[in-house]
Amino acid sequence: MIKNLILRGVSSYSPELNSQVGPLTKVNMFYGHNGTGKTTIGNYLQDPADLLYHQCQTQPASAEREVLVYNHTFMEANFQASSQAGIFTLNEGNIEAEKELEAAELALKQVLTEHQAEVAAGNAFGDSQKANKADMLDQLWALKKPFETGPLRYCLVGPNTKERLGDKLRDIALVTSSEDFTALATEAEQLQSAGDTELPAIPTLRFAESEVETSPLLSEVISGSGDSYLSALITDLGNSDWVKHALEFHEREQCPFCQQTLPAGFYDEIRKVFDKTYEQRVSQLKALKNRYDGGVARLKSQFQRAEYRAPEYQALLARLDALFTQNIQGLAAKLASPSMIVALEATGAVLGEINALIAEDQLKIDAFNLKVKDKKTHLENIKTRFWNCFRASCDQVITSARKVHSELGVKKEAKRKLADEIRIKAQVHRDAIALSKAKITNIDQSIDSINMSLAVLGLKGFLVVREEGELPRYKLQRPDQQADVFKTLSEGEKTLISFLYFLEVCNGELDEKGGKLKSERIIVIDDPISSLSHNYIYDIASMIHRRVLSPKERFKQVFILTHNLFFFHEMLNHLKKSDEFSLFRITKAAHSVITPMKATDVQNDYQSFWQAIKDAQAGRTSATVIPNMMRNILEYYFTFVHRLDKLQAALATLADEDADFKALYRYVNRESHADAVNITDFGEIEPAHYLERFRQVFVKTGFEEHYEKMMGEQT
Template sequence: MYNQSFLNDYFYEEDNLRGIFTLSKENKVALQQIEAETKELEKYLTAQQENSKRASENTAKLDQEKTKASGKVWEIKTKFTGGDRVLEFCLESLKRTELLFHYIIGLPLSEDAPSYTIDDLKSEASSIEGEGAATYTRIPTLSAGWLTIEADSIWSKIIVGSQEGSVAEFIAKTRNSDWVKQGLQYISDDKDPQACPFCQKETITKNIIYSIRQVFDEDYEQDVKKLESFKIRYEALTSGMTLQDISNSPLASKKLVEAWNIASEALKASVRENILHIGNKIKSPSTQVVLTDTQSAVDVINDLIADLNVLIETHNDKLANKKKTRDDIRSRFWALMRWDYDQTISAYSQLTLDLKGEASKISQEATRIGADVTASNGKLAALRKQTVNIEESIENINAGLVEIGIDGFSVVPYGENFYRISRAADQANAFHSLSEGEKTVISFLYFMELCKGQKTAAAVPQPKVVVIDDPISSLSHLYVFNIGQLIKKYFINDKMYAQVFVLTHSLYFFYELTHTSSEKRAETQHLFRVFKNTNGSAVIPMKYEEIQNDYQSYWSIIKDQASPPALIANCMRNIVEYFFNFVQKKDFNNVFQKPALSGDKFTAFYRYMNRESHSLGQNIFDIKEFDHNVFKEGLRLIFEECGYAEHYQAMSK
């Protein structure tokens, strides 16, 4: 790149120019070998580029698959950090796509699907957080004291009283002792005879009453009293049993609640049925009854209570150890997520495995090609050492100086690999005696040789891109022409360079470099315009026909409101000066004597248009007087008042 940095690096800080090594044409055999080896090197470099392209495509595919998979996995973050956010703590430190993706693909996949759901984890997390996070009391087991009553043998005993005597034999024969016993309540011991409670005949005597009462002796009465006592106790024990309603317990599952309700209803139904059987036994002691054994229902209920108490103890333990509980929930959450997203993760893992295998092959190929390139470069370096020199560069630079018309100084060898500027009158400090223009010329000739040659004897030529940044800013027109011709001959028309960029502010220099043939220009050159204003810089394509002269450029600048105020003001003055002084041959100052421009709002415009030095336009920044619209109106009035309104309109389009 030829710019100010190049000048500083090679000239302004050094008197000695570094040698430029070019191929000598004396060793034809070495040159032929260099040419052949260069072609081999080009083959290797082409293969290297193709291999690099494959590597880039492979990397892009890896990135694409990763983006696709990580995008799918990112659903976890969006789902659980929104809404109820109960499980958001599971994503702490994982709320970035890269972190989340690397975390989940590093988790092992469980052999079986998790037995729990997200709702289970949410319920568990909610139970230890917030206002609802409270400990629960254990539920006492059901103490069933009535079970011994149900197991008593009296319920199967036939209670009929004494079996001695003719009346007892008759009652036993007819099997109606319960009926007879009920009838005794209607008989008085004092009357003799008295009406039978069954047939209403005067047949009941004291002897019959005595015989009947002998049947229902003391043993009978004790059994009946036992039955009545059992009835009172059974009813008291069963009515006092406590069956809690666990349906509202947040720890009881639906299945447990259903089992509880079924067992509770079964127990209550059995108790009600047993109470009926006990009442019937008391009414008919001789009748055998079978009470339902409620032991199994009680066992079911107590087993369910035990299960619920386990849940209560577990909950209380989790509440007492929140951190451990949260860690456990987090672990199970990710185990579930790993299972749910296994299809995405497995597909990505397989694809990346294949792509990484391909990448390994590409890398091995790159190593092999790199070794070939290194070996070829080594051969070329060895061959070039047989042919390189700096004398040819010295001759070319001196020839260029003569061609331009400079004969006051030249370049001479200095040491083994350097050369320096020499004047006949001043050998010691010749470089510092050069003018700026002469320094530019010698530096550009040196730059040309540097582009053609190499910095070291062992260097291998590579394709070059040349950038030349406005090399004629301090040159006279004669040198501008010569530099333009050199660039055209040795850069633009020379196919040895991959690309050449030339930047310039000068329209004259621009025309020197562009091809006059539109066909050749379209084939080999691209034209661009660089815009720079307060909004920044922009580079846009430009057609040859769009190129303006300086006067037209001034008009373009003042129409761009984003241009710096000082630049706009200066360009307006240049327009007025160019048009009226040089085109219309009118005195510059007389233009501003028009009455239309005497208003106060044009004071700043008049002052800056009438300054003797354009450079003072920078003061606009200091006093903040610049108003783009006022300045444009002032310029319009100048042309209209002087009779050139049409010119103003044409140039303003």
Template structure:
């Protein structure tokens, strides 16, 4: 069935005109020149290049068109017609076999259609699953090409479409385990080596050795005492108070007289003071100076220890903060303890001092720093080789996404695998059914060859002529698979001598048989659509009813015909075909109107109660100033002739002899109306004086001054 027809840029269809239907029977009314012939000619030869802007949508096997081209191609140049084959009623057994095989073919066709539906359904399942998966993975594009755009470079060349991005993701091997890096890690890496944050960093300094020289170690462990040559040396040695005595020397310079700075007794003599000073000789003083020098050097080392913040502030130390805190605190503590021992040695030169070994703590701290420095060196190297590093980030990026979207891909693969399995099975069955269909049809053709003839078609056509009342010519068999027209009293070629009405009747009966029978001995069941253009255009009203009944019985009500389009310029015939029963008409019929004005032809659907009679149609043309001038003028003449000749029984020549119409502006109108018979439309252009307003005003005056102004007013409101 055809559901949609578009005519565009052809003949009078200056712009797109569209007909939509879902009914078997479609009845179309249109005045001559409104576009009916273009409609039927399109379906007669739809492949013609001149119809390149026209189209139709539907499911069928063949379209047969009855119009003037059909009559010319089948009758005008020949009296011998091609045979139409029908099943022979005599060969009952063969006929039953053909019917059996035909039913089998229909069943096979249904099975194939179901298989095809099953295949299409599975293909649709795959398509839907792909679309769902592609929409899901398209989140990658929307997520990483917006916002900070740090990783947008990873999608370069893969954002052309949802399909290309999804296919790229599917090509990546699924990681054997969850990637250790995260998208956040990759963003940090990308920022670090590319962009404003891509800055090289200096490595952190390690600690120098805190180990003193062997001489310094020996000095700190040495007991420093005064000279043995002093008279007080034995006493100081016995008392072991040289450090106390040495510290008190500074007080000797502060006293004046013999008073002892220690016991306050007058015991200090010049000789005693000299003996004490002699005890602390130059050698003693040099040893003290050396110890103080060691203190100075060690203090410098301790003060040179970098602050912990110098290490903690590095972005690469985040994973080592606990170790840095621990080792730096221990190192500072041990260094301060050693410095305190040296200070004690300075205060008490006779004290033997052994410093704590802090080399292990220094090494531990330096190992942590070296680990951090490796990260810094790696970072700096990445900046130097940013192109390679970005490529590595891109690889890691897609590995992470492949892992994250594995469920989406796996679901699609599962659906696709199951669907393809079904498709393979159904396709195999479809192929087998196609082969069975071929062999069954071959069998049907062989049986049908022995059962077909054209006798039944001849009988049907002749019976149709008799039913209509035509008995002076008939169809007879001629030269095998042909038949011809003959007069009752002659066997000469007679088609060219038939009237237009007789030609139309015989051609329509022939057209009917094309649907009843087969056009070849091997033709199977075919879904046929009929397009019938103005089948009563040259017939008298005597035959209109008969043709209407023929169309209803053999086309509208036939189960062998898929769909029918009938076009007519006759409202009488249009009424004859349209079902008066509202429910039946609503179920099976659609009604349309073809109209034409200066903008071209158009197609519109109409309701049954909107159908006008011929007289009303003439007025609808007259009231449309966009209609062709010749058509308007002819319709005016038809209206005047119909109204005054048939309604008022008035002579036309008397009607137009009104003084009000003597004005020169109405002379063209009067000359045209006063012609003895209808003229061809183009004749009006001989005057080249057509003026719509003048003609319309003349028509108004004619009705007004003959006593029918109200009728004119009423009819002037009718529109198409």
């Protein structure tokens, strides 16, 4: 029997939280409006291995359950084809054969009970093993506690849970040791007091850009060529740099000094002075300057590190910085006046002094770090000795627990073997049952049963007959039609014939040699009165009572799901004769929610309308149901008390008082449910606001006390 259901991440059920249904009993009935998630329950029980339900569970889990589900899927699977599989039932009147079969089934049931008992016993031994392990881990954790503070606490880094501590101790071989925790703690404390952080190395200063300082280009006089008749004049005057800069300005036809017109081609002659060779030299100067600037910027960034903040470093770095500044200025001057000869200061000597100081300090750092590394080695050695010592101190606990675990394992294995032997016996009984059924079963009895039920229900014009052929199959037939009869049936007729067929499947076998016990089956019935008029609800409820629920040992467990209150009450009348049934209510707001309920929680349609409003108020279902529930309540109540005139007057007054609710009042004031209005016309529905206006309908008509009673507000 299924004790609990867990639904999650499927259909309308929450993907983050489990929706647990239980505790379940022999018979379980679920009530909920359409779209709340009832069908999902049947679909899951029908095919729990589907990946769609990978987050769902049945407790206890079992892959051997035989679950028969009546739903739309069952109808499609069995009635889309032109014929249906025959159902094998026992021949009536063969008393001797029935007794033999009954004895074989009783023997199988006893064997299965024994098997379940042995499996349960084996599981109990397994649970005892788990409890024994948990007790051992608790004791080991308690033994660890004294070392969580003090100098040896570093040894415990890693096994920070009981399970990890147990795994670590399991992997440590027991060795004889004369160590004691006090001596280990003293040794560890002495090492830890020296500090355990290695000092970082001091990077040396590297300045490959110092090559720029001795570049021959800096001592070269870079001037124009002699191809122009102006070259000699410019050279004699020594103002080639000034003339070069002047070319950057706008060309004028007059001399800026004497205002006379310049000769033709004057500017071209000046440009000849500064030829391609001149431009290449200038570009090389720019490259030298950019390279030197970049190298200086990199070194200055390195100066900012903490390692260079000591005073002896700062003095040398200040000297180096001054040289950099002077050289950068010299390079800028050379680039501005290429004909100038520039000599840069050499920085190598100062860099050498700084790197010598770095090398001296690095020797001290290396010596300190060597001590730190030795300390780490010593601490790791202490850690290894600690765990050997701790393993020895835990040996009594571990040895005792292993002994108990081994003894329980022997008993568990014995139960497993016994269960396997019983399973073999059960299969022998199943084979015997299958052989007996093959001799005394047929499919004709189910035909008679279905046709008799059709007659009782008053359905005429079609029957179930045996299909001609080698395979045992049924088909529907009309007096004047033998093919595709199912397609000609009304929706109600399709529901009835498929449900009658399902009842026969539950009580028979689709396999002539089936060896399973019917009493171990789980039956799921999902809305069997869908598309049916109220005339058939009593008959369907009676059939379920006679063919499914009675006697109570007929099946292992039954699930019934419905949205129809009339059917719910009919079934409840039958269930009250039993002491093993549970009722559940399914509602849906953002997600489907299943809660236990009492038989008195939903009494009739009228009260269900009020309950829906209270559910919306509490957030258990969508607020969009409020307008329709309000209309239903007003129609029921004011028709019953013969005060429709007062209702009309109150609605008109309230509509005038509250313009925002005119759409709602038009909706609840319509005479026919078929005259629907799009509920989205109401905009965002605030339950509290709507309920206050709904209350005013009863206040203005003099029935406020009834509103308070139905909403549970009376004290």
